[in-house]
Amino acid sequence: MLQGSHITVRYGDRTAVDDLSFHLREGQWMMLAGPNGAGKSTLIEAIAQGIPYTGTIEWQGRDIRTLKPAQLARCIGVLAQKNAVGYAYTVEEVVGLGRYAHKTGFLSGECEEGKAQVEKALEMTGLTALRHASMLTLSGGETQRVFLAQVFAQNPRVLILDEPANHLDLKYQQYVFTLIQSWLKEPGRAVLSVVHDLSLARRYGTHAVLMDRGKSVSQGLVADVLTPDLLSWVYEMDVCLWMRDMLSQWESR
């Protein structure tokens, strides 16, 4: 569905993403993993057409640079890592903005289907009770859920998520990841996400790209990529030992 070839992003002298290629296929949940500064968020920004890059990114064989912004938004939905709203919009208004790319023509009102999508998105993210609340009164986690609802209302084919569990407490972390997993079950969909928590990446991902200093170190099935050896090499520490140590905190009682 989504294929990137030789993507390179430079900030001045620094190369943030270095000749990276990937291929996201239907039904996959691809996890982008790697230490801070590996270029994960930069890659996502490039796919979202937020920064200039060289190389190509193709949506079903078509260079996404040639797509109109609204066309692109109907194919790819992006959830940014940080979202903040400056004015007192209501939750419902912000979620409703997700329907922007589906409104066609001049002065077109929102169709029934669009309203239903917004309703469904609010319900899925548990925000129905908060629909008339001002964005300025929400906590960080609630704000994050509003933008997740927005991207669900946008109803794209591919979800691109930068740290979807950011700001979320454990209950909603589990809830959101399960939610995305069930969203992915419908045919013709795929997910690409940056996840810092390697346990979450292994638990929910089907495929993974391990990045370090802008390059792809390894990619393929999660079990083949997020291995103790590769992780220890990239993170420069014994990741597996650390994870076991964390787990042991819960075993001894």
Next chain:
Amino acid sequence: MKDDRSMKRERFTPVTYALLAAGLLLTMILCACVGSVRISFQDTVIAVWNALWGRSVPQGIAKNIILNVRLPRVLCVTLSGASLSLCGAAMQGLLRNPLADGSTMGVSSGAALGAVIAMVTGFTLPGSAYGGMMVMAMAFAFGSLVLILTLAYALDRSLATGSIILIGVIFTMFISSIISLIITFASDHTRSLNFWTLGSFSGVNYDQARLLLLALAVFGGVILRFSPELNAFAVGEDNARHIGVNVKRVKLIILIAVSALIGVCVSVSGTVSFVGLVMPHIARMLTGPNHKRLLPASLFSGAIFLLLADLTARTLLSPIELSIGVVTSLVGAAAFVVIFYRTGKAR
């Protein structure tokens, strides 16, 4: 889950529009009645009504004052107030900065410089006495806006902070000195420095009212049409791109429309500060931040505010007429501090 954070927002219905329109009409009539010569409400309405339908108007001082002096002035003030307020609301949404406005960002002074250059060089367009000044004001307004935004982007990509206002204020001071220099050295000039820096609606005519109406219809129409996009920008520019807004194109169109509208206003009345800063805030309190309701509400509130400011300017120390900018700045500067304080606290 029960939540008490729901906003009890005033419903903004056709009734609200009707009330605002009625309020505007009453203010307009009030401004036509009151002045150095007080004319009764009845005489004013009869004079305007008859003139409107091409019937003969009873002769007298009242007719002259109403139709030749006050009515064109009231129309120009109404249209300018509505335009400036609309521009302020659009910029505050587009840049996601509640302090943005033509006067705080230096766009108005840029426009004034353009108009002054057209005035002293005698640059005119065939067919219209004000065309040259207007076109130069529009071009300089856009140029200043681009310059200020470029400088501000270099400092802070989000544009949501005060740095853009700081650049705007310094730019305004710089341009004011250039205008002052030009006016000092140009031998024949019809409009004073005071006019350009503080604004005045004294002596405006129907031609100017027609131009303002045309500009508001065209450029204001463009801005109103982009309400959904402005909502997206006000939530966040990155988010606007993610949901499929053509960010560059929409931004360029809105910036052109805003600078053109401000340019026309400035060429008619000089720089009238703070209207576009204060009135969208008042409107936002009534309607919430959604531009579908905010923009129309800003149009009405801006018109009413500027009418009252103009009335104050010409009656407060009668027979001396104050510059209208004196009145709007007194109100606006206080409001600026309040808004600045509140947004600073929220951050």
